[in-house]
Amino acid sequence: MKTKPKEVRLLGVMYKVVYFDDIKRFDLGAVGYIDYESRVIGIWEKLNIRDTWQCIIHEALHGISNDFHMDWLEKCHDDDIDRLALLLINFIEENILNGERHNKR
Numbered sequence: 480m481k482t483k484p485k486e487v488r489l490l491g492v493m494y495k496v497v498y499f500d501d502i503k504r505f506d507l508g509a510v511g512y513i514d515y516e517s518r519v520i521g522i523w524e525k526l527n528i529r530d531t532w533q534c535i536i537h538e539a540l541h542g543i544s545n546d547f548h549m550d551w552l553e554k555c556h557d558d559d560i561d562r563l564a565l566l567l568i569n570f571i572e573e574n575i576l577n578g579e580r581h582n583k584r
């Protein structure tokens with residue numbers, strides 16, 4: 480996670496990642512959105528790399544719940560999806576990205 484991606488693959492489908500500057504254009508000042516039709520994930524450009532990835536995971540969770548019709552996830556409050564995204568990014572960082580370092584201890 481060293482750079483902000485230009486695209487991400489979600490369940491085999493490529494999503495273009497675009498970075499927007501005007502946060503006020505979107506409802507409630509949201510820092511991210513996902514457009515299922517045009518396969519675009521939009522992220523506020525001011526976010527740092529880690530927050531960008533957290534936001535992408537957040538939007539990917541929306542995408543997964545949409546594609547799989549996961550009602551329980553669709554009903555989740557956005558704050559809870561944020562917490563889930565934070566948990567997942569922590570897990571990825573601690574076990575996958577830093578896995579080799581941990582295993583050497």
Ligand SMILES: [Zn+2]
Nearest residue numbers: 537541557560
């Ligand atoms: Zn959301």
